[in-house]
Amino acid sequence: MKTYKLYESSTHAWLVFGRDPGKPSQIIDTNQYMVVSKDNALLIDPGGIELFSAMLTTVIKQVPVEKITHLFASHQDPDIISSLGLWDQALENATLHSPWLWESFIRHFGMNNITYSPIPDEGGQLHLDDAMLRFIPAHYLHSSGNVNIYDPKAKILMSGDIGAALEEPEAPIYVDNFEAHIPKMKTFHQRWMPSNEAKNDWVSRVRELDIEMLCPQHGRIFRGDDVGRFLDWFESLEVGITQKALG
Amino acid sequence: MKPGSKKYNYMSSENCSYFVTAAVIAAKLDQATRAAQQLTLIASNAKALALRAGQGAAGFRPLTDFIHKLADVTVSSSKKIDLLATELSRMAAEKVRGDRAIAHFDTVYENAKDSPYIHSLDVVYKRTVEKQQDVVIAYRQQIDRLNEELDVLEKELRAAGILATLSRVEALQADSFYQDALNNVADNVESVAVSIKTHIKSSQSLVAELH
Ligand SMILES: [Fe+2]
Ligand SMILES: [Fe+2]
Numbered sequence: 431m432k433t434y435k436l437y438e439s440s441t442h443a444w445l446v447f448g449r450d451p452g453k454p455s456q457i458i459d460t461n462q463y464m465v466v467s468k469d470n471a472l473l474i475d476p477g478g479i480e481l482f483s484a485m486l487t488t489v490i491k492q493v494p495v496e497k498i499t500h501l502f503a504s505h506q507d508p509d510i511i512s513s514l515g516l517w518d519q520a521l522e523n524a525t526l527h528s529p530w531l532w533e534s535f536i537r538h539f540g541m542n543n544i545t546y547s548p549i550p551d552e553g554g555q556l557h558l559d560d561a562m563l564r565f566i567p568a569h570y571l572h573s574s575g576n577v578n579i580y581d582p583k584a585k586i587l588m589s590g591d592i593g594a595a596l597e598e599p600e601a602p603i604y605v606d607n608f609e610a611h612i613p614k615m616k617t618f619h620q621r622w623m624p625s626n627e628a629k630n631d632w633v634s635r636v637r638e639l640d641i642e643m644l645c646p647q648h649g650r651i652f653r654g655d656d657v658g659r660f661l662d663w664f665e666s667l668e669v670g671i672t673q674k675a676l677g
Numbered sequence: 678m679k680p681g682s683k684k685y686n687y688m689s690s691e692n693c694s695y696f697v698t699a700a701v702i703a704a705k706l707d708q709a710t711r712a713a714q715q716l717t718l719i720a721s722n723a724k725a726l727a728l729r730a731g732q733g734a735a736g737f738r739p740l741t742d743f744i745h746k747l748a749d750v751t752v753s754s755s756k757k758i759d760l761l762a763t764e765l766s767r768m769a770a771e772k773v774r775g776d777r778a779i780a781h782f783d784t785v786y787e788n789a790k791d792s793p794y795i796h797s798l799d800v801v802y803k804r805t806v807e808k809q810q811d812v813v814i815a816y817r818q819q820i821d822r823l824n825e826e827l828d829v830l831e832k833e834l835r836a837a838g839i840l841a842t843l844s845r846v847e848a849l850q851a852d853s854f855y856q857d858a859l860n861n862v863a864d865n866v867e868s869v870a871v872s873i874k875t876h877i878k879s880s881q882s883l884v885a886e887l888h
Contacts, residue, residue, distance in 0.1 A: 483784040490789050494797030519778035520801050540774065 431481075431488040434603055436643060436651070437584040442467040442561035444584055446645065447488045449599060454480060459599055460509050461647055463588055465581070466493055467559035472500040473517075474579060474588055475510045475647050482513040486520065495520060500556065501544065503528040504590035505573030506535050510647070515540030527556060527565070531575030549577050566635070568592060570628035585642035592632070593660055594618050595649025605650045608659045615649065616667070623669035633665045695887060696769035702823070702880045703762035706755050709830075709876040713751035716869045720745040723844075723862045726855070733852035737859060740843055744866060747836050751873060754830040758880075761823045765887075768816045775809040820887055827884065831877050837870030 431450040437443060448461040462485060463474035471493045477485055489498065498521055503511040505528075514526070518541050528536055530548030537546070553565040566578040571592050579588040595614040605611050623629060644652040644660060652660045720741060727738040782802050789795050841863040848859035 483781040483788070486781065487785045487788040490785060490794050490798060491792040492794075494794040495801055496797055515774060516778050516781060519775070519805055520782075522801075522804070 431484045433488055433492065436463075436645070437581075437586060439583065441583070442558060444581070444586055445492060446603065446651070447485065448603070449601070450481065450484050451599070452484055453599070455599075457481075458509055458648060459597060461603075461645065461649075461651075463645060464489065464492065465558060465561065465563065466497075467561045469497065470499045470558045471497045472502060472556070472558055472563070473498055474502045475504055475590065476501055476517060477511075477513055478509050479512045479516065482516045485513065499524055500558065501526045502556075502579060503532075503536065504568075504578065504588075504647070505529065505576045506532040507573065507591075510590075511536060512539055514544070518542055518544050529569075529573075529575030529577055532573075551575075553577065566639075568632050570623075570625040571632055572622040572624060580639055580641075582640070585640050586645060587636065587639065587641045587643070588645045588647075590647050591622060592619075592664070593644055593646035593649070593652060594622075595646070597649045601650060603651055605652050605656050608652075608656050608663075611650065612663065618648075619664065619667055620669050620671045626669055629667075629669055630665060633661050637661060696766045696773060698883050698886055699762055699766035699769050702883050703759055703766055705876045705880045705883075706759035706762055709755040709873045709880075710752060710759055712869050712873045712876070713748065713755050716744070716748035716751055716866070716873075719862065719865045719869065720748045726858050726862065730851065730855045734847060734855045734859060736850060737844065737847040740840060740847060743836070743840055744862075747833065747840065747866075750833050751830065754826065754833065755873070758823065758826045758830065761819065761826060762880075765816070765819045765823060768812065768819055769887075772809070772812050772816055775805060775812055778805055779809065820884060824881070824884055827877055827881050831874065831881075834870050834874055834877075837866050841867040841870075 431447050431452075434446050435443060436446055443466045445464045445466065446461050447464070448459065450459070453459065457478065457480055460475070460477050460481070462477050465472040465474070473489070486495075489495075501517060501524055503526060511528070514536065517524070522543050524543075525545045525547045526536075526541070527547045527549055530550060533546050533548050549565050551567060551569070553567045555565065556563045561581070561583065564580045564582065566580050566587070568576045568578045568590065570576070571590075576590060578590055578592070580586070593615070595611060596618060597614060641657045642653065644657045723737075723744055724741040727734060727741050730737065779802070782798060782805065785798060786795065844859055844863035844866065848856045848863065851859055
């Protein structure tokens with residue numbers, strides 16, 4: 431699994447792990463993110479059970495295992511957090527931040543040591559030493575309990591499945607041609623996102639944020655002007671359409 | 678144990694189906710419990726029969742109490758074994774989970790051996806292996822308890838044959854009007870006992886596979 435550094439400052443750094451060459455081909459490619467501060471590390475959408483050893487191998491090259499004190503699951507999907515039962519064996523005192531809605535469901539993945547910290551519908555904050563992250567509600571995009579992470583200092587929005595694209599395993603990590611990228615994400619958004627109302631509400635709230643990088647869980651990262659392009663495109667896209675209607 | 682040395686004794690792939698075997702045992706005992714409940718019904722019917730027959734089957738009456746007792750013991754014992762086996766299945770699944778985690782950690786030792794932080798995994802590895810050893814001990818103890826209980830139930834059921842024989846003897850001495858009914862009680866006690874014994878026997882051989 432490859433590692434890219436997205437941001438670094440005196441207080442914290444953002445890393446993304448993905449493009450795992452050893453991943454079985456039937457499994458959707460995922461981006462896992464990690465925020466590292468002085469004494470703590472947060473794993474964002476740590477991924478599926480199939481990815482666990484590749485993930486731990488990659489993570490342990492960056493930080494000692496006991497430094498991973500926080501996990502975040504944007505929603506309940508298997509590609510997001512089905513590895514929980516194994517992280518639970520590896521981490522003794524970690525906290526999992528995830529929407530309150532999914533607590534009793536996510537526990538089915540196996541959780542005896544990790545503490546569940548439910549994120550309320552309206553979002554919240556997480557302090558990692560001197561870094562501050564905000565939980566931004568993104569319900570129904572696609573999951574009915576779904577949260578993004580916004581870092582006002584790094585100007586990074588980790589947007590979960592929003593902005594996701596189905597890509598070749600060797601695809602670059604940044605969008606380099608927005609128009610050419612559209613076909614790779616169009617069906618995904620039309621089919622997986624159920625609500626135009628939720629989508630438009632999210633777009634208007636996210637426009638208020640200062641964003642340098644929009645980082646989805648699948649596909650490529652949007653930088654600079656491509657962030658605005660994505661928001662415009664997403665706003666005008668009609669979602670909640672089945673395959674049949676898509677034709 | 679040295680972390681990453683792969684010296685940890687994993688369950689082989691066939692052993693990974695331990696929790697399935699344990700679940701099958703639980704299911705068998707559930708069937709045995711239901712058969713035992715039939716025995717309770719037979720005992721109640723026998724008692725009613727003894728009351729109706731009165732002096733016509735005087736020697737049969739105390740036998741019905743024994744049948745009742747056998748039914749009670751069998752029901753509670755097979756229920757207990759059912760619970761033990763269900764718990765065993767849970768423990769076996771836990772064991773598999775622990776083994777999987779250790780196997781994943783071994784892969785990480787292999788693939789991240791040059792990482793400056795690789796030894797931060799040592800404490801995790803040691804903790805998981807130690808916990809796993811406790812799980813294995815508890816699991817073995819549970820198998821022993823299950824075996825003991827199966828033996829106890831098997832011994833209790835030997836009484837069924839005696840009770841059936843005694844019922845037949847009483848039938849010979851009873852008024853001809855009640856003879857068929859008494860023989861019928863004997864047949865029922867016997868056949869239920871045979872069916873429970875079959876479940877026990879196959880459970881015992883399944884338990885033997887778990888060792
Ligand atoms: Fe999802
Ligand atoms: Fe996803």
